[in-house]
Amino acid sequence: MVVKDKDQTLLPQALEQRNPGMALDLDWVGAAQANRSAIERRAATLPGRRSVKKEYQAAWLCRAVSCIDLTTLAGDDTAGRVRRLAAKARQPVRADILDALGMQGLTVGAVCVYHDMIAPAVAALEGSNIPVAAVSTGFPAGLSPFHLRVQEIEESVKAGAREIDIVISRRHVLTGDWQALYDEMREFRAACGEAHVKAILATGELGTLRNVAKASLVCMMAGADFIKTSTGKESVNATLPVSLVMIRAIRDYHTRTGVKVGYKPAGGISKAKDALTYLALIKEELGDAWLSPHLFRFGASSLLGDIERQLEHHVTGRYSASYRHAAG
Template sequence: MDKPSRRNAGTPLRTEWFESIRINTPASERRAASLPARRSLKKEWQAAWLLNAVRCIDLTTLSGDDTADRVARLCAKARQPIEADLLEAMGIDRLTTGAVCVYPTMVSAAKRVLEGSGVPVASVATGFPAGLMPLDLRLAEIRYALDQGADEIDIVISRALVLQANWSALYDELCAMREACGPALMKSILATGELKTLENVAKASHVAMQAGSDFIKTSTGKEPVNATLPVSLTMLRTIRDYRDHTGFDVGFKPAGGLRTAKDALNWQVLMLEELGRDWLRPDLFRIGASSLLGDIERQISHHVTGRYAASHRLAAG
């Protein structure tokens, strides 16, 4: 059984930890491009890595036309993400996704369907996806989501504060959000596609962790550019730096743009090579996705039966 990680207590703001950061972007891109060729995962090993990806997925619906019925279908899929006969053929008794992620108004509907499953409900908050709301309203949204039963809160940072290098203001906002979250896990969404440079990504990651974030997350899924391997590499190395400074392990969540089983494998290889096996567990690694699970289940079906199932045979969330 996985041993839960110790929660990040945060630190006072220490800009000296990141002010001098310089990142060689072409080198980061070359390192990321080399990942698919570094490990060849075939047959039962590939299937095992794909099952591990499933247990790390935050199965997500964040659409303007979300309804309680749609959320209920998603939660049913979270409870049984892979068909039972496929799991039985692989000797697996039970598998769920890492969490379900919804808007605050959908939290109570998700909690009802997931009762007794052990699957946590994550809620976006703080003016998702742009975060352009007064701070008191953003904090009130966190408290509303918690009152509805949310176990985890995915907050968005103020991108303008990063672009202005106003680290103290960003830190103060994040500390207020962390306090509002109380015992709920706080995942800080950096919206990396809007931060312009990898250096800004690294610096924002440091501030988010120093403010007590339990996870740092790439994207809302609503930006023109969402999770990429070079951005993820940068964030993982800042997690490593923070651990070296403080001893705290902070989780990572790529979101947006992960759609295929191959993506799930690539990001897990990156986690293993940069941070080690502990970051292949759902308490330190989540994948924000909606369509990814369908392709993973299709690959699992091929592994078990030797053929690809028609899409209509695999239940959608």
């Protein structure tokens, strides 16, 4: 029997202190290191370990479902597509499967859309307590005029987005201008108001794992509630080595400040077995407190379909075709 987390549909604001940020500590940032060979060895051990099986695997996969930011970020998005996605967010797994698992009421963590799709998403999710997350600040490149990026955040919050996924200016990281990155992130955080802010680092474009570590720390110092790997539009998105670096930065930040910052891997995570690997990494590096949607999210569009197939196999002993589990 799978036990449902009664808090799984609550917003992060209801369960965790917001990250207030702190003064920029350049000594801490400068001391951040990343041993690539050691990081890659550690990351390589994760997928090869014996996986959880049977009802334990089903329980972990249900937890993964509750941590998904169900996402559509396509140029041909329509209100109809968003309404279908919202319906899937409310009922992510077929009702008979959830009944067999004892998981009635399971939902995803959020629905993530562009600004123009916030209104139909909010309307379709009314009464569900599932938040709408909006990508912002000139997503995905983050190269629009700064005042327009700030204004975009404010407009998205006004439209009903309760979480904002911002993109940082990669040039600040590549040139080592940590003060500029900190100031930018502080302004974005202020513009979000009560909405939670997820800082997208676009790690595939930062050059080195050391840069990833430093950028993670600076964004958390500036008040990011989550740090996120990627936009999903880069050539390299979420990877286990990058995740390990960011997770350990979160652990260090929590050790020094007592504040828990969330983590969101995004891009390229499409299989249930990959979700299990990421959950295992979170459990081992950060502990059970982070295995909840208020501190961990997957940025995904196709992952849910494969998880639903695996849950159906657990219940019935048979795999179904992928097209029977469309996302929206």
